[in-house]
Amino acid sequence: TGDKLLVIFPMDGNVLDVDGNQFEFIDDNTAIRRLGKVPKERENCVALIGDGKEKPTKMGYESVDLMVVDAEIRKRLQANHYQRDPNGYIWEVRATLQLPFKCDP
Numbered sequence: 001t002g003d004k005l006l007v008i009f010p011m012d013g014n015v016l017d018v019d020g021n022q023f024e025f026i027d028d029n030t031a032i033r034r035l036g037k038v039p040k041e042r043e044n045c046v047a048l049i050g051d052g053k054e055k056p057t058k059m060g061y062e063s064v065d066l067m068v069v070d071a072e073i074r075k076r077l078q079a080n081h082y083q084r085d086p087n088g089y090i091w092e093v094r095a096t097l098q099l100p101f102k103c104d105p
Contacts, residue, residue, distance in 0.1 A: 005103060009034045009095050022091060029103045035083065035091040043077065043090060045069040 011021065022035040041047035045066045046054050054066060061067050083091045 007032055030099050032097045034095040036094040038090040038092055043073055
């Protein structure tokens with residue numbers, strides 16, 4: 001019918017990255033989901049708090065700080081529904097808006 005829909009989502013993360021957010025229709029086009037790009041450094045405990053010299057052993061990291069951060073990263077990745085794109089970036093679901101009608105994308 002040519003009708004338009006305006007949806008406003010509050011942004012978080014790197015809002016200056018023009019490719020930092022994606023939007024998609026879900027649930028038979030009755031909802032819009034916003035995905036946020038997760039920086040690659042956020043999935044690596046050494047990149048976050050290490051000095052770059054640490055290497056995991058078969059049992060994990062020797063540093064307690066790295067063990068804790070690595071466990072939290074793994075827990076977050078398992079708990080959040082995410083998608084990985086062909087470039088290796090992780091996209092986490094940041095918000096979902098249920099619509100009172102079905103859209104024609």
